[in-house]
Amino acid sequence: MCLHFDPRVARQCREDGADDVTDKERPGFCDWFKPSEDAFNPDRKSEADAAKSALDALFGGSGDE
Numbered sequence: 001m002c003l004h005f006d007p008r009v010a011r012q013c014r015e016d017g018a019d020d021v022t023d024k025e026r027p028g029f030c031d032w033f034k035p036s037e038d039a040f041n042p043d044r045k046s047e048a049d050a051a052k053s054a055l056d057a058l059f060g061g062s063g064d065e
C-alpha cells in the first residue's frame with residue numbers, strides 16, 4: 001500500500017534509507033511510508049484471479065494450496 005513498494009527490487013522498497021523488515025508478522029513503522037493512490041485496484045485483483053484460473057486450468061491445480 002506504500003508508494004515506494006516495489007516487489008522487483010531488493011528489500012521490496014525503492015527508498016534507500018528504509019530499514020529492512022526482518023519479522024513480517026510484527027507491526028512496524030516506516031518514516032518513508034506514503035499511501036499509494038492505487039493501493040486497491042479491483043481491476044488488478046480480477047486480472048490476477050483470471051491469470052490464476054488460467055494457470056490452474058493449464059497445470060491442473062485446484063488453487064487451494
